[in-house]
Amino acid sequence: MPVLSRELATMRKPSLWVVYAITILTTAAYMVSFNYLAAMLADSTGVAEAWIPAVLALFGIGAFLGLFIGGRISDRRPHFALGAGAIGVAILSVAMVAVIERLWAAPPAVFLIGIAAFVLNPALYGRVFAIAADAPTIAGATTVSAFQLGISITPVLAAATLTNGAPLTSVYWIGAALAAAAVPLILLDRARRD
Template sequence: MPLAVYMLGLAIFAQGTSELMLAGLLPEMAADLGVSVPDAGLLISAFAIGMLAGAPVLAVLTLRWPHRRALLVFLALFVAMHVAGALTPGYGVLFATRVAAAFVYAGFWAVAAVAAVGRVPADARARAMGIVAGGLTIAGVVGLPAGTAIGQHLGWRAAFWTVAALSALSMVGIAATIRGGGPAGPVSRVRDELRAMAAPRLWAAYGTTALSVGAVLVTFSYLGAMLTDTTGLAERWVPAVLALYGAGSFLGIAVGGRTSDGHPARTLYAGNAGVVAVSVLLALTAGSPVPAIALVFLLGAFGFVTNPALNARVFALAGDAPTLAAATNVSAFNVGITVAPWLGGLAIGAGLGYPSTAWIGAGLGAAAIGTVALGQVRTGRAAEADRPVVNV
């Protein structure tokens, strides 16, 4: 792998830490800003809003920019938003900086994906994307608890300063490893990008992305509460179990990076089938600590083994106009991240209990398998349509 791919993963780690760390800082932020904890929680929703919109918009606006310039501009703006957020005394300004930071973070994701796959052979795309996306996995395993600890001991603003410093450091790495004054490769036109987006098989892939992510996140979002309320674990053991989930996700993304280049569809089938099986078993055994803890590890492993294939697949489907396709895939990830916890909340609010989230996860995973099959059918039809006609 080129060193630039690892630098892109480092940048995703720095920015992904900001995406995740607020979950552990809400009480401190609410007290300092003079708002309720639910209002502070809306800062997480603000980030999701920025992520949904930022990737496709910025992908089009910077289509003819060199990758190096786009990545450094996005990171500089991300740093500036965190400096502003750390200095602001008011909730409203902080909310606006969260939306803006997520907006450019999504743009960074989109360009980073294109930059990473453009620097490796076609049969190493999934592995490269596994390294880039692995930055977010490490953010969940290391950045989330570290950011929470910094915020609890030094104040939430210190956590924002730390993210700004890490992001600035990643700018140095990207500036040193991604060179060139012009675009890194042939530049497609907006018209070509939009034409590529019309392919039904590409939208089937987006459906797979949103459903696969949602199948895992609907359970993970309420996992801590399930472990204490249903499984009966003491609160002090919850971080250790969540660390097992992180270890499983790290293993999954490493395996998926190796298998997705040669067998993308099989990887997607196997990963989603594993999520379905683990979710069903978790729903049935959530009241027993030993199987529940083991299943949490497996949920992370099967949930993340699909990640490299989900990221790399759109490049094979989009052909010579991949930028907008990759950006929309980032939005598809965030659709799953946003909608799945909402569905789980509806089930819990209806009195169905925390294990109901795992049943929803199993249903979403099964639907994801259906979209993989649909995408294969669509791809086969497209190949048939492109085959030249021979007159005998």
């Protein structure tokens, strides 16, 4: 049975907050792109409006596959999953800038970003509960909050470029930068692994 004082003491571990920072950065990295994907498909790729949901569904299918893959490897190699996911999101975000105008290339790239993005999630949860085994209630709730914060900051980040006249594809550069910023934190977490 969870004891509040023990849970609160566990929540003071710096390593736990490193994982929360990774969660916020990586979630924002793929969501900043996904939130504007339909607009980019219509404006840049030229996908017929009727086909946009199908391309968005490719992201969802990729996400399902990413969760499966991440779940298979996260128990034994969580930092491999974290690193592969973050680097994958960074590389694919940059690639999307180049392929978004190509109808034949954009949908596969969307699918691959879905995989890379969601390979991360099982490893993130696994690291949180490895570090905070004594705080399952608060640590679990804070993990969900970190994911939500990552999602919530994406409009602010996108607005920073879009309101200054940057092209819509600038959100991919933001996503790439956020994913890249998570990599040193992943290395830090691996170095001081609990």
